[in-house]
Amino acid sequence: MSESATLQVGFLGSGRMATALAKGWLRSGLVRTGGCQASDPLASARQTFTAETGCPAVADNCQVAAASNLLVLAVKPQSMPALLEEICPHVTGRLVVSIAAGITLRQLSAALGSDCRLIRVMPNTPCLVGASASGYSPGANATAEDIALVDRLLNAVGVAFRLPEHLLDAVTGLSGSGPAFVYLMIEALSDGGVRMGLPRDVATVLAAQTVLGAAKMVLETRTHPGVLKDMVASPGGTTIAGLHALERGGVRGALMDAVEAATRRAVELGES
Ligand SMILES: NC(=O)c1ccc[n+]([C@@H]2O[C@H](COP(=O)([O-])OP(=O)(O)OC[C@H]3O[C@@H](n4cnc5c(N)ncnc54)[C@H](OP(=O)(O)O)[C@@H]3O)[C@@H](O)[C@H]2O)c1
Numbered sequence: 001m002s003e004s005a006t007l008q009v010g011f012l013g014s015g016r017m018a019t020a021l022a023k024g025w026l027r028s029g030l031v032r033t034g035g036c037q038a039s040d041p042l043a044s045a046r047q048t049f050t051a052e053t054g055c056p057a058v059a060d061n062c063q064v065a066a067a068s069n070l071l072v073l074a075v076k077p078q079s080m081p082a083l084l085e086e087i088c089p090h091v092t093g094r095l096v097v098s099i100a101a102g103i104t105l106r107q108l109s110a111a112l113g114s115d116c117r118l119i120r121v122m123p124n125t126p127c128l129v130g131a132s133a134s135g136y137s138p139g140a141n142a143t144a145e146d147i148a149l150v151d152r153l154l155n156a157v158g159v160a161f162r163l164p165e166h167l168l169d170a171v172t173g174l175s176g177s178g179p180a181f182v183y184l185m186i187e188a189l190s191d192g193g194v195r196m197g198l199p200r201d202v203a204t205v206l207a208a209q210t211v212l213g214a215a216k217m218v219l220e221t222r223t224h225p226g227v228l229k230d231m232v233a234s235p236g237g238t239t240i241a242g243l244h245a246l247e248r249g250g251v252r253g254a255l256m257d258a259v260e261a262a263t264r265r266a267v268e269l270g271e272s
Pocket residue numbers: 012013014015016017018039040041042045061074075076077079082083099100101122123124125176177
């Protein structure tokens with residue numbers, strides 16, 4: 001029997017990230033509609049999950065935990081202690097994946113039992129469109145099959161790196177929170193276009209496509225971004241004039257500060 005025929009994924013918490021992952025995995029074909037369900041105390045979250053994925057969502061976490069062989073803990077870090085206490089009796093024999101920012105494997109294992117098979121993952125929402133960037137770190141009891149399964153699921157919706165756990169907060173700060181940083185940049189570039197006379201709809205597509213194209217150039221040519229930047233900045237030209245304005249505005253420092261601030265916040269969330 002194929003892996004996807006036996007895989008029963010249960011999302012505990014059916015909010016934005018659970019919905020995005022479920023949609024991405026269903027679209028990839030690795031998870032079947034009949035092999036996915038969710039639980040959430042919030043009726044509106046359950047309704048959205050079902051409307052977006054076609055999969056059932058119920059209020060009872062234990063019902064979903066009992067019926068699944070892969071549990072995805074997809075609640076906010078602040079809600080995690082209560083969830084762990086509730087599902088603890090139901091995790092035996094199941095692979096448990098946590099996507100919560102800041103919550104460590106040690107905290108998960110202390111709450112669920114030291115023999116629990118755990119993998120900590122930090123995905124991002126572009127998994128909805130097959131373009132996520134994730135990092136993951138397996139716990140001591142995760143088997144080679146568990147790790148291969150999670151690696152396949154994450155790579156089916158983007159790219160994923162296996163990393164030492166201490167780096168997952170930095171992944172949270174860079175790629176977990178990063179889409180919001182880039183949305184802000186796209187919005188600002190579009191504002192610049194509108195200020196210079198472009199219609200808003202044209203400006204936003206030009207800005208987003210420019211970010212997409214530049215990202216593809218970095219990923220597909222494997223050329224250092226600084227080299228690619230130099231290649232488009234001719235002496236005395238338009239691009240170097242724009243780059244000078246960006247440097248005067250401290251954009252590099254601001255982006256580095258953003259990743260640092262988000263990383264520090266992830267660490268704080270794990271400590272609270
Ligand atoms: N959004 C992202 O881009 C992103 C990226 C990477 C990782 N993450 C991680 O993913 C996790 C979920 O984030 P999100 O943005 O999807 O949050 P979200 O939209 O708020 O979804 C979380 C859902 O879980 C529910 N919930 C709370 N306590 C629960 C419990 N005990 N049992 C079952 N469900 C419960 C919440 O209901 P209430 O509202 O009633 O509490 C809410 O509907 C977070 O830990 C975050 O760090 C998010």
